[in-house]
Amino acid sequence: MSKFVxxxxxxxxxxxxxxxxxxxxxxxxxxxxxxxxxPVPPGFTITTEVCVLYLKEEKYPDxxxxxxxEAIDKLETLNDKKLGDPKDPLLxxxxxxxxxxMPGMMDTVLNLGLTDKSVIGLANKxxxxxxxxxxxxxxxxxxxxxxxxxxxxxxxxxxxxxxxELGVKSDTDLDSKALKELxxxxxxxxxxxxxFEFPQDPKVQLQMAINAxxxxxxxxxxxxxxxxxNIDDSWGTAVNVQTMVYGNRGNTSGTGVAFTRNPSTGxxxxxxxxxxxxxxxxxxxxxxxxxxxxxxxxxxxxxxAQLVDICQKLEAHFKDMQDIEFTIQEGKLYMLQTRxxxxxxxxxxxxxTDMVEEGLIDKETAVKRVNAEHIDLLLHxxxxxxxxxxxIAKGLPASPGAAVGKVVFTxxxxxxxxxxGEKTILVRTETSPEDIGGMAAAQGVLTVRGGMTSHAxxxxxxxxxxxxxxxxxxxxxIKSSLFMVNGFTIKEHDYITIDxxxxxxxxxxxxxxxxxxxxxxxxxxxxxxxxxxxxxxxNADNPADAALARELGAEGIGLCRTExxxxxxxxxxxxxxxxxxxxxxxxxxxxxxxxxxxxxxFLGIFRSMEGxxxxxxxxxPPLHEFLPDxxxxxxxxxxxxxxxxxxxxxxxxxxxxxxxxxxxxNPMLGHRGCRLGITYxxxxxxxxxxIMEAACELTAEGLKVIPEIMIPLVGLxxxxxxxxxxxxxxxxxxxxxxxxxxxxxxxxxxELPRAAIVADQIAQEADFFSFGTNDLTQTTFGFSRDDVSxxxxxxxxxxxxxxxxxxxxxxxxxGEIMKxxxxxxxxxxxxxxxxxxxxxxxEPRSIAFAHKIGIDYVSCSPYRVPIARLVAAQSTMEMRNAx
Numbered sequence: 107m108s109k110f111v112x113x114x115x116x117x118x119x120x121x122x123x124x125x126x127x128x129x130x131x132x133x134x135x136x137x138x139x140x141x142x143x144x145p146v147p148p149g150f151t152i153t154t155e156v157c158v159l160y161l162k163e164e165k166y167p168d169x170x171x172x173x174x175x176e177a178i179d180k181l182e183t184l185n186d187k188k189l190g191d192p193k194d195p196l197l198x199x200x201x202x203x204x205x206x207x208m209p210g211m212m213d214t215v216l217n218l219g220l221t222d223k224s225v226i227g228l229a230n231k232x233x234x235x236x237x238x239x240x241x242x243x244x245x246x247x248x249x250x251x252x253x254x255x256x257x258x259x260x261x262x263x264x265x266x267x268x269x270x271e272l273g274v275k276s277d278t279d280l281d282s283k284a285l286k287e288l289x290x291x292x293x294x295x296x297x298x299x300x301x302f303e304f305p306q307d308p309k310v311q312l313q314m315a316i317n318a319x320x321x322x323x324x325x326x327x328x329x330x331x332x333x334x335x336n337i338d339d340s341w342g343t344a345v346n347v348q349t350m351v352y353g354n355r356g357n358t359s360g361t362g363v364a365f366t367r368n369p370s371t372g373x374x375x376x377x378x379x380x381x382x383x384x385x386x387x388x389x390x391x392x393x394x395x396x397x398x399x400x401x402x403x404x405x406x407x408x409x410x411a412q413l414v415d416i417c418q419k420l421e422a423h424f425k426d427m428q429d430i431e432f433t434i435q436e437g438k439l440y441m442l443q444t445r446x447x448x449x450x451x452x453x454x455x456x457x458x459t460d461m462v463e464e465g466l467i468d469k470e471t472a473v474k475r476v477n478a479e480h481i482d483l484l485l486h487x488x489x490x491x492x493x494x495x496x497x498i499a500k501g502l503p504a505s506p507g508a509a510v511g512k513v514v515f516t517x518x519x520x521x522x523x524x525x526x527g528e529k530t531i532l533v534r535t536e537t538s539p540e541d542i543g544g545m546a547a548a549q550g551v552l553t554v555r556g557g558m559t560s561h562a563x564x565x566x567x568x569x570x571x572x573x574x575x576x577x578x579x580x581x582x583x584i585k586s587s588l589f590m591v592n593g594f595t596i597k598e599h600d601y602i603t604i605d606x607x608x609x610x611x612x613x614x615x616x617x618x619x620x621x622x623x624x625x626x627x628x629x630x631x632x633x634x635x636x637x638x639x640x641x642x643x644x645n646a647d648n649p650a651d652a653a654l655a656r657e658l659g660a661e662g663i664g665l666c667r668t669e670x671x672x673x674x675x676x677x678x679x680x681x682x683x684x685x686x687x688x689x690x691x692x693x694x695x696x697x698x699x700x701x702x703x704x705x706x707x708f709l710g711i712f713r714s715m716e717g718x719x720x721x722x723x724x725x726x727p728p729l730h731e732f733l734p735d736x737x738x739x740x741x742x743x744x745x746x747x748x749x750x751x752x753x754x755x756x757x758x759x760x761x762x763x764x765x766x767x768x769x770x771x772n773p774m775l776g777h778r779g780c781r782l783g784i785t786y787x788x789x790x791x792x793x794x795x796x797i798m799e800a801a802c803e804l805t806a807e808g809l810k811v812i813p814e815i816m817i818p819l820v821g822l823x824x825x826x827x828x829x830x831x832x833x834x835x836x837x838x839x840x841x842x843x844x845x846x847x848x849x850x851x852x853x854x855x856x857e858l859p860r861a862a863i864v865a866d867q868i869a870q871e872a873d874f875f876s877f878g879t880n881d882l883t884q885t886t887f888g889f890s891r892d893d894v895s896x897x898x899x900x901x902x903x904x905x906x907x908x909x910x911x912x913x914x915x916x917x918x919x920x921g922e923i924m925k926x927x928x929x930x931x932x933x934x935x936x937x938x939x940x941x942x943x944x945x946x947x948x949e950p951r952s953i954a955f956a957h958k959i960g961i962d963y964v965s966c967s968p969y970r971v972p973i974a975r976l977v978a979a980q981s982t983m984e985m986r987n988a989x
Contacts, residue, residue, distance in 0.1 A: 110156050110166075111173035114140045115148025115184055123424070128153050130344030132203030135444050142423060144416055144441050148184050149198070149348030150177035154205065157320045157342030174316075177347070185349055190308035194231045195224035197241070197350040200315040202322060202343045207429075207445050209564045211331045211542070212343055213252040213322035215315040216385060217245035217350060219308040225289075232355075239285035240354055244385060246292040246304060249311065253318040256299045264291050276394070278383055312347070319345045327542045334546050334569070351440045353433040354385050358406060361385055361433045364399050364413070366421040369429070369449040369567060370506060370558075372456025372626075376400070376414055378430075379557045385433075395576050396557045409439045420444050425466050426475070427457050450506055450567050451483035452624075459626045462633075469633040470983060476630060478950040478973045483507065483570035484627060485969050487618030489605055499591045499611040501552070501577030504563035506607035509550030509572040510615050512599045515584060517544020519598075524548075531602055533589060535582055537562040545571060550604045552611060554580045572606035580611075623658065623972065631659060631972055634979035640956070641963030642974040643721075645943060647671065649710030655968035659975050662718035662812070663711070664876065664965020665943035668793055669727050671707045672700075681732045686764055690788060697792040704796035712804050712811045721814040721876060721943070721965075722797055723855065724790050728778040730768040739765065774881075774890065779819025779855075783829045790829065791836045798840035801848045814851045816876060821860040823867040830871055855943070857881035862927030869931040869938055877924055877961070879944030879952075883911050886920045912945065915952035921959070928960050941965055950977045957981040 112120040112129055114137040121129050121137030129137065133151030140146045152174065160166045182188050187196035197219040202212035220228070220242045229238035247261035265277065268284050280288075293304045305311050322328060323343045332339060353361030364378025379396035382405065403410040413432060416439075420428045429447030433440050449457065458472035467475075489495070489508045511529040514520045517540065520530045524547035532548040534541065536555045545551055545565055550572035553562045557576055566573030582589045587598035594613060596602060603616040623631075643664035644655030648671075652663060672681045677700060684696035711720060739762045746755045770776035783790040794815060801811040815833055820826045830852050841848060854871075856862055857878030865875070884891050889898075891912050901907040908914075915921060931938050941963045946952035948966030953974055956964050958981070966974050 108155075108169065109173070110153055110170045111150050111177045112137065112153070113148075113150045113177055113180055114146065115181075116140065116146075118148070118180070118184070121151065126205045127341075128155065128344075130154055130203030130205055130346070131207055131445050132201065132443055133344045133346050136346065136348070138423075139420070139441055139444060142419070144420070145439060147349040147351050147440050147442070148181060149346060150174075150181065151203070152316065152345040152347070154342040154344050157323060157344065158340070160317070160320045161323065161342065174312075174347075178312075181347075181349060189219050189312070190221060190224055191227065192221075192223040193227040195219050195221075195228055195308075197228075198312070199346075199348050199350055200312070200319055201346045201348070202319045203346050204323075204337070204343045205341055206335075206337060207448065208328060208331055208335075208337070209448065210538075210561050211322075211328040212325070213319050215245070215248050215252055215318070217241045218249070218311050218315055219350075220245050221306045221308065223306075224308075234355070236282035236285060237352070237355055239282055239289055240280075241352070243285050243289040243292060246289055246296070249304075249315070250292065250296050250299075252322075253314050254296060254300055256296060260295055260299075261292055264288060264295075316345050316347070319343065327540050330542045330546070334542070348442070351433045351435045351442075352385070353381070353435065354383050355436050357382055358437045359383060359433075359435050360402070360406065362396070362399060362402070362431070364417065364430050364432065365427060365447045366417045366430075367427045367447075367453070367457055369427070369447050369453055370503065372449065372453035372460065374460060376417060377558075395555060395578070406434055406437060409434045409437060412439050416441060422466070425461070425471075427453075448564060448567055451480040451570055452506060454480045455484065455624075455626045455630055459629050470637060472630060473634050473637060473976065473979050474983065476976060478977050479570060481627070481973050481976055482970075484623070485621050485972070486570075488607070488621055489603070489612075490617040490619045493617050495603075495610070495616060496613045497610050498594045498596075498613050499577050499579045501574040501609045501611065502558055502563075503605075503607055503609040504558055504560075504575040505551075505566035505569075505571055505573035507550075507570070507572040508603060508605050508607070508616070508618050509548075510601065510603045510618065511549040513589070513596055513602055514544075514548070515582065515587060515589075515598060517541040517547075520544035520547040531604060533580075533582065534562070536560065537565070545569060550574075550606065552577060552580075552602075552604055554578060554582060566606070572604055574604045574606055574609050574611060577609075577611060620969075627972070631975050634976050635659070638975065638978035638982045640953070640961070640978035640981065641941075642971055642978060643719075643941065643943075643963050643965040644968050644971055645947070645965050646711070646968060648707070649714045651968050652711050652714035655971055656714060656718070658968055658971040660718075660968070660971045661963070663715055663720040663722075664941050664947065664963060665816075666711060666720060666722045667726070668704070668707075668722060669725055669731075671704060672725075672732060677703050678732065682761075684789070685729050685732060685768075686761065693786065694788050697788055701792055701796055704793060705800045708797050708800035709804065712800055712813075713809065716804075717810045717812070719812040719814055721816050721853075721874075721941075722793075723816045723818050724780075724793050725782055726779050726818040728768070728770060728776055729782070730765060730770070733761065733765050733768070736762065736765050736769075774884065780817050780825045780829050781819065783817065783832070784825065787829075787832050791832060794833050794836040795840055798837045798848060798850070799844070801850070802840065802844035802846040805846055805848060806844075811848065812850075813848065814853060814874060816853055816855055816874075818855045818878070819857060819881070820854045820868060821858040823864065823871060826854055826868055826871045853939075855881075856924075856927050858885050859923050862923045862930070865927040865930035866934050869934040872931075872938070874939040874941070875927065875931055876941045876943045876965075877927070879915060879920065879924075879942055879946045880912065882923065882944070883916060883920050886923060887911060887916070914949055915946040915955055917955050921955060925959050932960075939963075948974055953977040954981045954984070958985065 119140040123134050123138035126134040129151045189196045200215045225242045229235040250256040251258040296304045353359050360382040362380025368377040378399035381396045427447045428444045431443040458475040461467045462472045511531040514530045520532045523530050530548045531550050533552045536553050553575045562575050580591045601615045603612040643662045644660035645665040646652040647667050680699040687693040743758045804811050817829045851873035853874035855878040856875050943965040947964035948970030
C-alpha cells in the first residue's frame with residue numbers, strides 16, 4: 107500500500123531532509139528539524155505524488171483521504187485538541203512545498219478550523235476575544251482569496267475603511283468589536299461573490315484548502331517562476347498541514363524571517379526581520395515594515411537567544427546558509443521552516459568561499475554552489491562613482507546592483523515595454539506573486555512598503571534584479587500614472603535610476619560602469635581551474651578585449667574576426683579601393699595600404715596574449731558589407747545631380763554599379779569565407795603576411811607567439827587544400843625574409859553540415875577544427891540568424907522550440923552533426939584539437955554539452971570567460987560522478 111501522508115512532530119517523524127522529491131523542500135526540512143529536536147509545531151505532509159495524481163485526474167485515491175484522516179487523529183491526540191471543537195479548537199495552517207524553493211508562488215491558508223462557534227471557544231479558552239477575531243478575520247480573507255477566488259483587495263479595502271472610520275493607523279489598533287464586524291462583512295462578501303455561505307465544517311475547509319494548494323501549482327505566477335528558473339512542470343507540490351502557533355498573542359509574541367548570514371552581502375552575521383504581535387504573512391507581504399532581528403534581543407531575550415542557537419545548529423547541519431521562518435507565542439519559540447536561503451550573486455560567492463575557509467565544505471562543493479547566473483550578475487554594471495547624482499529618496503537596499511529605466515506602475519506595462527525593447531523600473535506599493543512576469547521583464551524594482559524579506563526583496567535577489575524596498579517617502583497616484591516624493595513628481599515613462607546596493611532612488615538616467623571581479627570570485631575561479639579539464643578561450647578582435655579576457659582567465663583567443671579590423675575610418679577607404687579594383691594589380695595596391703594596419707592589430711593582440719594561442723579567422727563576410735548601402739548612394743547621386751557636380755557623379759555611379767554587381771540573394775550562403783580566398787587569393791595572402799610579420803617581430807623581441815590561422819566556411823576538402831597551400835606559401839616566404847621560424851597551425855571552421863559529414867577528409871588537411879556554431883545552427887535549421895526574431899518567440903510560446911537555438915545549442919540536431927564531425931575528424935587524427943567559437947561557447951548548457959562530446963575548449967566573449975571557467979569545472983565534476 108502506497109504511503110501518501112508523512113507525519114512530523116516530537117518523537118513521531120516519518121520523513122527526513124533527503125526526501126525532498128517526495129515531501130517537497132518544506133516538508134522534508136520540517137521532518138529533519140523534528141529529528142534534530144528543534145521545536146517544530148507537529149503536522150503532516152501530503153506528498154508530491156498526490157499532487158500529480160490530483161492534477162491529472164482532478165481527484166485522488168480514497169486511500170489518500172483515509173491517511174489524511176489518520177494523520178488528523180494523530181495531530182488531535184498530540185495537541186489534546188479537536189479540529190472544529192467549539193470549546194477548544196485545533197487550528198492548522200495549510201502550506202505548499204515544492205522540491206525546490208518557489209517563494210510566494212503558491213498558496214497558503216492560516217488559522218484553518220475556525221468557525222462561528224469555534225471562534226467563541228478560542229476567545230474563551232485564551233481569554234482574549236480580540237486575538238480570536240483577529241485570527242478569524244484573517245482566515246476568512248485568506249480562505250476567500252486562496253480557496254474561493256475572491257479578490258483579496260475586496261477584504262483589504264474594508265480593513266482600510268475601518269481604520270479610517272476609527273482614526274487608527276495600524277491593524278493592531280483595531281479592537282475586538284471592529285475585528286468581529288470585519289469578520290461578518292468578509293462572510294457577506296463571500297456570500298455575495300460566490301452565492302453560498304462561508305463553510306462552517308472544518309473538515310470541508312481542510313479538503314478545499316488542500317485542493318487549492320495543489321491547484322496553485324498551475325497558477326500563472328508559479329508557471330512563470332518555473333519557466334524563469336528552469337523548474338520541471340511535472341514535479342508538483344507537496345502540502346504541509348501543521349498545528350497553528352500564534353505570533354499575534356500580544357507583545358510577548360511575534361513572527362519573523364531570518365537568514366543565518368546576510369543574503370545580500372554574504373557577511374557571516376545573523377540577519378532578518380520580525381514583527382511583534384503579527385502572523386507570518388504580515389512580514390513577507392510587506393503590509394507592515396518590520397524591525398531588524400537584532401532588536402528582538404531587547405524585547406524577548408530568551409526566545410532570541412534560542413533562535414540564534416538553533417540557526418547556528420541548522421547551518422552547521424545543512425552546511426549552507428539557511429532561510430528560516432519562526433513564530434514566538436507568548437515567549438515560546440517555534441520553527442516553521444528552514445531552507446537553503448536565496449542570495450545575491452555576491453553573497454553566493456562569499457558564502458561559498460567563506461564556508462571552505464571555515465571547514466564546513468570543500469572546494470568542489472563551493473564551486474558547485476555558485477551558478478553561472480551568479481557570475482553573470484557580478485559582472486553587471488554599477489553607478490559610475492564620478493557622476494553627480496540627484497538622489498530623491500532612500501529605501502532599503504534589498505538586492506544590489508544599479509538599474510536605469512522608464513517608470514512603469516504595473517507588471518503588464520513592464521512586460522509590454524520589454525517586448526518593444528524598452529528598459530523599465532517597476533514601481534509598486536508592494537509587489538505580490540502576480541507581479542513575477544513584470545519583475546522579470548523590468549531592469550529593477552522599487553517599492554513603497556516592505557522590508558528586506560518582503561516578496562520584492564526575496565524575488566529580486568533570486569532574479570538578480572536591483573531592488574529598493576520600503577521607500578515610504580514615495581506616494582503613488584495610480585490614476586494619474588505618477589509618483590511624488592520630496593517635492594518631485596515622476597510620471598510614467600520618466601527615467602529613474604535605482605541603486606539596490608545602498609537603497610538610493612535617483613532622478614533621470616545615470617551612467618553605469620562595469621563591475622570588477624572581487625577577491626572571493628577570483629579565489630573561487632582558481633578552484634574551478636584546478637578542477638576543470640575543458641579549456642576556455644575568448645573571442646576578441648582588438649588588444650583591449652584580448653587583455654581584458656586574459657585578466658578574466660582566458661587561455662588564448664579562439665576566434666579573432668579580422669573583418670572587424672577593416673571598418674576603421676582610416677581603413678575603410680583602402681578596403682573599398684580594393685573592392686572597386688578591376689584587376690589583381692589594383693587590388694594588391696590597395697591591400698598594400700591595409701597591410702601595416704593589419705600587422706599593427708596583430709602586434710597588439712599577440713602582445714596581449716603572449717604565450718597563449720591566438721586563432722585568427724581570415725576574412726569571412728561578403729565584400730558588399732564593406733560598401734555603402736545602395737539607398738544611401740542613390741540619395742547621394744540625386745544630390746550631386748541636383749548640384750551639377752559632374753566629377754563626383756561618375757564616381758558614385760561606379761560604386762553603385764559595383765554594389766549592384768556584388769548583390770546576392772542570400773549573401774550568408776554566397777560569395778564569402780574561403781570562397782573569397784580562392785577567388786581573390788591576394789586578400790588572404792595580405793592577412794597571412796600581416797600575421798606572420800607580426801609574429802616574427804615579436805619573437806625577435808623574445809615574446810612567445812602561437813598563431814593559429816583559421817580558414818572559414820570550408821565544405822569541400824579541396825577548398826581547404828588550395829587555400830592552405832597559399833597560406834603556407836606566404837607564411838614560409840615571410841619567415842624566410844625575416845630569418846625566423848614560427849610554429850603556426852592552419853585549421854578550419856566547421857560551420858556547414860557537409861563539413862561535419864566529410865570531416866575525415868577535411869581532417870587530413872587541418873591542424874585543428876573550430877565549430878562555428880552560429881553558422882552551423884543557421885545552415886542546419888535553415889534559419890537566418892538575422893531574421894529569426896520574427897518567428898522564434900512565437901515558436902517558443904507554441905512549444906515548437908524550447909529555446910532560441912542561437913542562444914542555447916540545439917543538442918538533438920546541431921549537436922548530433924557536431925558529434926559526427928568530432929568522430930570522423932578524430933578517426934583520421936585522434937588528437938585533432940577541437941573548439942567551439944560561436945556564441946554558444948559562453949552559454950552554460952551548451953558548454954556542458956561541448957565538454958560531454960569531447961570538445962577541447964570553448965571560446966566566448968571576454969565577460970563570459972569566468973562563466974565558462976565555472977561551468978567547465980561543474981561539467982568535469984558531473985561527468986566524473988556519472989562514471
